[in-house]
Amino acid sequence: MTMGIQSYGVYLPYLRIKADEYVKAWGACAAGISEKTVPDFDEDSITMSVAAAREILDLTPQATKNIAFLAVASTSFPYVEKATSTTLIQALGLNDNIFTSEHTTSTAAGLEALLAAWRYLETQKEFGKTALITVADAPQARAWDTLEHGLGAGAVAFLLTKENPIAVMEGASSAAQESLGERYRRTGETAVHDLGVREYTSETFLELCRRAAQNLLKELGRSPGDYHYLIVGQHDARLPQTLGRKLGFEEEKIKPGLLYSSIGDTGAASALLSLAHILDQARPEEKILLLAYGSGAKAIALSLKVTAEIADHRPTHTVNYWLERKKYLDYTRYLKVRRQIV
Amino acid sequence: MGAHISVPMYQRSLPQRYRLVGLKCQKCGKINFPPKGTCKYCRASTEFIEVPLSGKGYVYTYTIIAGGGAPPEFTDQALIQGSYPVAIIQLEEGPRIMAQLVEVEREEIKIGLPVEAVFRRIYEEEGVIRYGYKFRPVVPPCKP
Ligand SMILES: [Zn+2]
Numbered sequence: 001m002t003m004g005i006q007s008y009g010v011y012l013p014y015l016r017i018k019a020d021e022y023v024k025a026w027g028a029c030a031a032g033i034s035e036k037t038v039p040d041f042d043e044d045s046i047t048m049s050v051a052a053a054r055e056i057l058d059l060t061p062q063a064t065k066n067i068a069f070l071a072v073a074s075t076s077f078p079y080v081e082k083a084t085s086t087t088l089i090q091a092l093g094l095n096d097n098i099f100t101s102e103h104t105t106s107t108a109a110g111l112e113a114l115l116a117a118w119r120y121l122e123t124q125k126e127f128g129k130t131a132l133i134t135v136a137d138a139p140q141a142r143a144w145d146t147l148e149h150g151l152g153a154g155a156v157a158f159l160l161t162k163e164n165p166i167a168v169m170e171g172a173s174s175a176a177q178e179s180l181g182e183r184y185r186r187t188g189e190t191a192v193h194d195l196g197v198r199e200y201t202s203e204t205f206l207e208l209c210r211r212a213a214q215n216l217l218k219e220l221g222r223s224p225g226d227y228h229y230l231i232v233g234q235h236d237a238r239l240p241q242t243l244g245r246k247l248g249f250e251e252e253k254i255k256p257g258l259l260y261s262s263i264g265d266t267g268a269a270s271a272l273l274s275l276a277h278i279l280d281q282a283r284p285e286e287k288i289l290l291l292a293y294g295s296g297a298k299a300i301a302l303s304l305k306v307t308a309e310i311a312d313h314r315p316t317h318t319v320n321y322w323l324e325r326k327k328y329l330d331y332t333r334y335l336k337v338r339r340q341i342v
Numbered sequence: 343m344g345a346h347i348s349v350p351m352y353q354r355s356l357p358q359r360y361r362l363v364g365l366k367c368q369k370c371g372k373i374n375f376p377p378k379g380t381c382k383y384c385r386a387s388t389e390f391i392e393v394p395l396s397g398k399g400y401v402y403t404y405t406i407i408a409g410g411g412a413p414p415e416f417t418d419q420a421l422i423q424g425s426y427p428v429a430i431i432q433l434e435e436g437p438r439i440m441a442q443l444v445e446v447e448r449e450e451i452k453i454g455l456p457v458e459a460v461f462r463r464i465y466e467e468e469g470v471i472r473y474g475y476k477f478r479p480v481v482p483p484c485k486p
Contacts (some may be wrong), residue, residue: 014444014445014478040444040445040462041418041419041422041423042419042444042462042463042464042476043462043463044463044471046473047460047461047462047463047473050461051460051461054461078471079471087360087473090356090357090360090361091360091361091461091473092361093361093363093394316483316484317481317483317484318484321484325481327445336421336422337422339418339422342418342421342422
């Protein structure tokens with residue numbers, strides 16, 4: 001049994017806004033982006049999840065009947081109460097007896113969904129069963145909050161298998177501890193906030209990610225030198241690189257996975273969108289260390305190893321393809337589409 | 343479009359709205375979409391099998407709905423977009439259906455434009471999000 005990723009699919013919304021539009025409107029763009037993705041007014045984390053999953057299932061429709069588990073993740077599901085996975089079951093035509101799990105409340109939710117699916121598959125003896133994971137996000141903040149400037153949108157889906165994966169999941173490690181004042185959204189609110197104490201929250205981010213990563217390296221008997229790529233969930237422009245340096249990863253291992261400057265902060269989808277981007281370019285035997293972080297706070301590290309199968313399982317559309325397919329909005333139009341002024 | 347559809351009615355039509363499930367007539371072989379009790383082609387059969395349609399087709403004809411002409415459940419959309427395109431789509435399996443077009447510039451819309459179905463929010467009523475299909479220009483695969 002070799003647990004890992006069988007295939008993956010990505011979806012980025014068609015709409016973009018450039019940092020310049022924020023400069024024109026507010027005098028400056030508070031986020032280190034050149035542009036970012038914008039969900040259209042009729043898109044949300046459910047529609048984007050469907051789009052990413054269809055990238056997998058349109059290519060391999062026969063895979064649908066083997067899916068025994070569906071895990072969904074987002075910090076911005078349109079319903080706070082009402083199952084979200086069932087919308088996907090109907091939209092994708094999945095078996096109606098599958099187990100589901102739903103993950104939310106922090107940007108670590110995407111990787112949590114992947115781990116839940118992994119643990120589920122491990123317990124299954126039946127041959128050929130797979131698990132589908134969809135992660136989509138479109139976090140929102142108030143228009144006058146500088147936190148809003150970096151918030152983007154996107155979705156990614158993975159099919160996990162126990163036979164002949166394109167990337168083996170080698171191990172995972174977690175670091176979690178109560179932490180206040182970071183990004184949060186209370187029940188009943190649509191906008192995320194933080195208390196603007198960046199220096200202090202950066203420390204928590206760096207510390208928890210470091211612990212999760214180092215525990216995993218120790219467990220696997222590895223060092224940063226054994227890895228070809230370091231992927232870190234990108235909720236701002238600078239911290240992933242700072243973390244990489246602190247962990248002892250060279251710049252060239254971090255850069256290939258960075259998407260923040262062109263799509264912004266894609267919340268729970270960020271780390272896994274970057275994983276898809278790396279899988280688009282990775283070669284057999286390469287190793288990937290992935291870190292997802294969620295406020296409140298937790299960090300999860302996952303180690304993956306690419307296999308020779310990858311050559312035969314390339315997606316129909318790469319992340320680079322979606323990055324090129326776009327239409328720009330001006331700031332007024334952006335406010336309307338994001339329902340800030342309508 | 344434009345007529346009130348109750349939640350129970352919407353619920354019954356979810357397979358067709360979420361993933362374009364049509365009914366294939368066991369007598370004449372034609373695909374009924376939206377599904378009907380009696381085949382609308384041969385008018386002689388009520389025996390069907392369910393078939394999910396591919397969602398591929400082309401623009402058969404289209405119109406632009408001006409903001410003021412939008413039905414009440416699309417008031418939000420009219421405010422955001424001003425006006426929006428609606429088309430009759432000729433599906434590759436035969437049926438013609440009405441749907442909104444997305445991700446397309448006005449000057450790009452023409453009869454014969456190849457399109458594919460996408461899953462979007464259609465509108466909200468009674469606090470319930472009504473999801474369904476719209477169509478976008480075909481997104482071709484990456485070159486290898
Ligand atoms: Zn008939």
